[in-house]
Amino acid sequence: QLVESGGGLVQPGGSLVLSCAASGGMPMRWAWGWFRQAPGKERERVATLFTGSVTTTADSVKGRFTVTRNNAENTLYLQMNNLKPEDTAVYFCNVHDLLTRDDYWGQGTQVTVSS
Numbered sequence: 001q002l003v004e005s006g007g008g009l010v011q012p013g014g015s016l017v018l019s020c021a022a023s024g025g026m027p028m029r030w031a032w033g034w035f036r037q038a039p040g041k042e043r044e045r046v047a048t049l050f051t052g053s054v055t056t057t058a059d060s061v062k063g064r065f066t067v068t069r070n071n072a073e074n075t076l077y078l079q080m081n082n083l084k085p086e087d088t089a090v091y092f093c094n095v096h097d098l099l100t101r102d103d104y105w106g107q108g109t110q111v112t113v114s115s
Contacts, residue, residue, distance in 0.1 A: 001022070001023045002022055002094075002095060002105065003106060004018060004019065004020050004091065004106040005018070005019045006109060007109030007110045007111045009112045009114065010113055012083060012114075012115055015080060015081045016083065017077055017078065018034065018077065018080070018109060018111070019075055019076070020032075020075060020078075021073070021074065022074045022075070022076070026095065027097035027102075029051050029097070030096060030097060031048050031050050031098060032048070032094070032095050033045065033046070033048030033067060033096075034067065035091070036087075036089035036090065037092070038088060038090075046065060047078060049067050049068075049076065051098070055067055060086075064083075065080050066079045076093060078091070083111075084113060085114060086113075087113050088111060088112050091109050092108045093105070
């Protein structure tokens, strides 16, 4: 089970931290990350952490967003800095099992960037 938190309303240039707490165990090999979906648009990958601590981020957020994991708490974080109105979306936490190709999703959290 994945439970996200930390969304909200922020002014352009501001920061937010999203959290994704995982319970029930993780796959043996996984990709754990964040996606987002804006109204009328397809869901897009934002940032992903792979088994072995490799991370990838979308070009649109590179240099502004950072994904990290707290191993002890089994929680994934997305630090979002210098937010822009185009970052407004529902953000979803995802775990992808690299062996079975199963996907697990959180319920989503709304991020709105507006003055």
